[in-house]
Amino acid sequence: MTVRTVRIAMNGVTGRMGHRQHLVRSLLALREQGGLDLGDGTALVPEPVLVGRREHALESLAARYGLHEWSTDLDAVLADPTIEIYFDAQVTSARETALKKAIAAGKHLYTEKPTATGLDGALELARLATRAGIKHGVVQDKLFLPGLLKLKRLVEGGFFGRILSVRGEFGYWVFEGDWQEAQRPSWNYRAEDGGGIVVDMFPHWEYVLHNLFGRVTSVQAHATTHIPRRRDERGKPYEATADDAAYGIFELEGGALAQINSSWAVRVHRDELVEFQVDGTEGSAVAGLRRCRAQHRAATPKPVWNPDLPATERFREQWQEVPDNGDFDNGFKAQWELFLRHVALGTPYEWDLLAGARGVQLAQLGLRSSAEGRRLTVPELSL
Known part of the structure; x- marks a missing residue:
């Protein structure tokens, strides 16, 4: 060769x-x-x-x-x-x-x-x-991660029917740097240095939503700084001027709604650091970085709300694992x-760089939405 x-x-x-x-x-x-x-x-x-x-x-x-x-x-x-x-x-x-x-x-x-x-x-x-x-x-x-590749396979195979909603949970607890070292560089928490979870994660959510479910047409977000004071790599205290959590609602082309929470101030009670639940008329799925589990309409149980009795169903066990059906590289x-x-x-x-610009646009509009307290339209970009 x-x-x-x-x-x-x-x-x-x-x-x-x-x-x-x-x-x-x-x-x-x-x-x-x-x-x-x-x-x-x-x-x-x-x-x-x-x-x-x-x-x-x-x-x-x-x-x-x-x-x-x-x-x-x-x-x-x-x-x-x-x-x-x-x-x-x-x-x-x-x-x-x-x-x-x-x-x-x-x-x-x-x-x-x-x-x-x-x-x-x-x-x-x-x-x-x-x-x-x-x-x-x-x-x-993230488009090339095993969990999302399996989720894409379900979308392209028509598993969901009409997609109704996407719910995402991302994040973990980033230590403040006082009694344990932080897992992220300190510039991430300074707006003047380009930090902030909206700037970091909304570009990810744009391409995930765009490529799997449809273009984002509107955004309503609330960004906040839960931990206002941290310590840097030298142990020196500093004010966190950038957002460390953001809660966003995204309307998608075709009518589906996505709600994604992003936080560096949340303790993980899920199987992976990021998970997306997709619900459709014919089925639902939950995908993380590697795993994806699905539940078809015909196999959906019929729970009844009764707060006076303990739950008898093991809901997580009612989902089917989506197989790898191949090898996944990094x-x-x-x-x-x-x-x-x-x-x-x-x-x-x-x-390409136009796709990258869509991510910057969504982050910018997300921050503006949070500052103004209102939902904003996301215009389609072109050169």
């Missing part, structure tokens, strides 16, 4: 997500398996070039994984004609400027979301990339493979 190398500048891989999911479990995993088989006798082998601000962290990361190239000079890396793809996993506030530089350098783009701090910036990125004729994609990893890696095929072969790819 012929080996073809694709050099990828990876900015922000010293952070948790960029390191674990994109570098190690995606591109390095692809290298270890011999590259991506393009189906024409060619194996596409990614060659990461690490980029960031902290020289010591980059040098340590490169040494750990046997990589030979790293740099703190983004401009110099983008000027290298052998670099084909620029990937960004930086903090959101630094992303827009870096993406514009990559577009100007003619690099194909693959980026984490949100793509920008505001809708105008996100749309400008999509327009600039389209005019430049480069290929561009945005990480929408969701981030699966989307990387699709984007690399898109770059190498020109195969269709729908999760």
Whole structure:
């Protein structure tokens, strides 16, 4: 098999997500398996070039994984004609400027979301990339998780009949940093640094709802800061200026309603950190990151409300497990493979910067809805 190398500048891989999911479990995993088989006798082998601000962290990361190239000079890396793809996993506030530089350098783009701090910036990125004729994609990893792939199979198979509602619960308790270290970086809780759960999670909910159930046409949200004071990585107290919980209602094209609670101040009493319950006229399902259980209309029990007697039915046992029916790879890696095929072969790819702009739009409207206390229409975007 012929080996073809694709050099990828990876900015922000010293952070948790960029390191674990994109570098190690995606591109390095692809290298270890011999590259991506393009189906024409060619194996596409990614060659990461690490980029960031902290020289010591980059040098340590490169040494750990046997990589030979790293740099703190983004401009110099983008000027290298052998670099084909620029990937960004930086903090959101630094992303827009870096993406514009990559577009100007003619690099194909693959980026984490949100793509920008505001809708105008996100749309400008999509327009600039389209005019430049480069290929561009945005990480929408939850679509490739086993639980949601099984849920999509039920949707496409007509299992639900007419879908009535979607209810989502996401979150976990993020420690305040006083007697136990926080599991998330402190910038997540500072609005001035691009933090907040609406900015972080509403883009996820947009693409999940859009791709599985229909475009979001309206949003009504309430965002709040439940824990107003936390401690940072050095143990220093700081004021949490960003929202750490949001409660949203989304109307979908076709009439279904979605209600999703997002919180970093909730203790988990569910099987997975995120779960979606979908109810339809013919059946219902509950999907998490990996599992999906379903209950058909014909197998639905007939409970009767009687608060004077203890429940005798084991409701969870009345649902049927949806089988895997295949092998599921890491969701981030699966989307990387699709984007690399898109770059190498020109195969269709729908999760582009315009899709990323829809996520920014929903987050922006969600925050505005919360501030104004009213439901807002979500206009359809176009270039």
